Amino acid sequence: MRIALDGMGSDNAPEVEVAGAVAASLESSHEFILVGDETRLNDELAKHPKRGNIRVVHASERIGMDDPPVLAVRKKKDASLLVAMRLVKDGQADAIVSAGNTGAVMVAARTVLGPIRGVARSAICQALPTATGRVVLLDLGANVDCTARHLCEFAEMGMAYSTYALGVENPRVGLLNIGEEEAKGTQVAKEVHRLLTAAKHVNFIGNVEPKAMYNGAADVVVCDGFIGNVILKTSEAVAGVMGKLLREKLTGSSMSKIGAMLARNALQELKETVDPNYHPGAPLLGVNGMVIITHGSCEPLGVKNALLGAGIAVENRLTAHVRENVAELRGIGIALDGNGASEPAPQETEALQ
Numbered sequence: 001m002r003i004a005l006d007g008m009g010s011d012n013a014p015e016v017e018v019a020g021a022v023a024a025s026l027e028s029s030h031e032f033i034l035v036g037d038e039t040r041l042n043d044e045l046a047k048h049p050k051r052g053n054i055r056v057v058h059a060s061e062r063i064g065m066d067d068p069p070v071l072a073v074r075k076k077k078d079a080s081l082l083v084a085m086r087l088v089k090d091g092q093a094d095a096i097v098s099a100g101n102t103g104a105v106m107v108a109a110r111t112v113l114g115p116i117r118g119v120a121r122s123a124i125c126q127a128l129p130t131a132t133g134r135v136v137l138l139d140l141g142a143n144v145d146c147t148a149r150h151l152c153e154f155a156e157m158g159m160a161y162s163t164y165a166l167g168v169e170n171p172r173v174g175l176l177n178i179g180e181e182e183a184k185g186t187q188v189a190k191e192v193h194r195l196l197t198a199a200k201h202v203n204f205i206g207n208v209e210p211k212a213m214y215n216g217a218a219d220v221v222v223c224d225g226f227i228g229n230v231i232l233k234t235s236e237a238v239a240g241v242m243g244k245l246l247r248e249k250l251t252g253s254s255m256s257k258i259g260a261m262l263a264r265n266a267l268q269e270l271k272e273t274v275d276p277n278y279h280p281g282a283p284l285l286g287v288n289g290m291v292i293i294t295h296g297s298c299e300p301l302g303v304k305n306a307l308l309g310a311g312i313a314v315e316n317r318l319t320a321h322v323r324e325n326v327a328e329l330r331g332i333g334i335a336l337d338g339n340g341a342s343e344p345a346p347q348e349t350e351a352l353q
Helices: 015-025 038-045 069-075 080-089 102-113 148-164 187-198 210-214 225-250 254-262 264-274 300-315 318-331
Strands: 002-006 031-036 054-058 095-098 123-129 134-138 173-176 204-208 220-222 282-285 290-293
Touching: 002 015, 002 080, 002 300, 015 031, 015 038, 015 054, 015 300, 031 038, 031 080, 038 054, 054 080, 069 102, 080 095, 080 102, 080 290, 095 300, 102 282, 102 290, 123 148, 123 225, 134 148, 134 210, 134 225, 148 173, 148 187, 148 220, 148 282, 148 318, 173 187, 173 210, 173 225, 187 204, 204 210, 290 300, 300 318
Parallel strands: 002 031, 002 095, 031 054, 095 290, 134 220, 173 204, 173 220
Antiparallel strands: 123 134, 123 282, 282 290
16 A cells, blocks of 8 residues: 655654654555655655655645645645645555645645545544544534535545444434534524434434533534534643643642652553544545545654554545445435536635635
8 A cells, every 4th residue: 555645744844754654664564655855855764764665756845834725736736745646646645644734735635636426525524532432523624614415415424434444333423513402503503403314324313512522422423614623623722731730730749749650551541542643633535535634733653643544544445435425315315416516615625724
């Protein structure tokens, strides 16, 4: 298997990407393709004499975090992100991982790989920790305003990810809302509730509040990108504050330091649960290729896990299963209009620009 990595994407590129690719190559037989400034990438690789199957593909340009996504994708044709995306398009790579400009990744994927037939909006998803395991939440910021159709598509794509990437059988699907009652929420939420209730192949459990979501009430939860992005960033912020407070309390006295040493293993397990670097990135679902997005501020560990996660997603044919699920939704007349064509997505990436 061949996995392309945007070697110039992160805040600390290319050091982080190279170190992460080296770590992944020592744990896997996959080929990892580093895309970016050939000289800089090779200089970094020289610091890691022990490594697996890695090769470099040159790209002369880089899309920065502050670049407008649409303009950057249109103008910077030789950017590392676009070169890596074309490797997937041309069959020279099976997946792409990027820690770069999320909006640009979205635009590049829609432009180069194209949407899956029947998907009006692609969505970013991530598995978040809960009291009983993990929940797949989507969309996480690709689409500010969503119709009922879009949210139904997200449910289908989230089911595929939960089943074929996380191994959840018949995942429970919930709609994020301000109350559990069917009549709660906006008109769009009420329509989604009606449609998913009617979709007998969906294990729809109804509306879920954030507390229920974090208590493990559902395996997949759908919402629009504005709400999803706020939920994600709030969760990360709260986890960071709680970690800081915990460290302060555990180092405040000699007795608490002893307690911290005794609880070291449990604290490490907690860190691995909430730290995104320990998890396999965020898949971009709904495009014709496997695309994994990870944090711009990620560590080498985050890059390594995103690369290995991309390999698992390809092995499990995640994109094909998303395509099958969306086709099933189309078959019962929820997602598509009469001629079976996808709608354009003028507001996609609006939240990310």
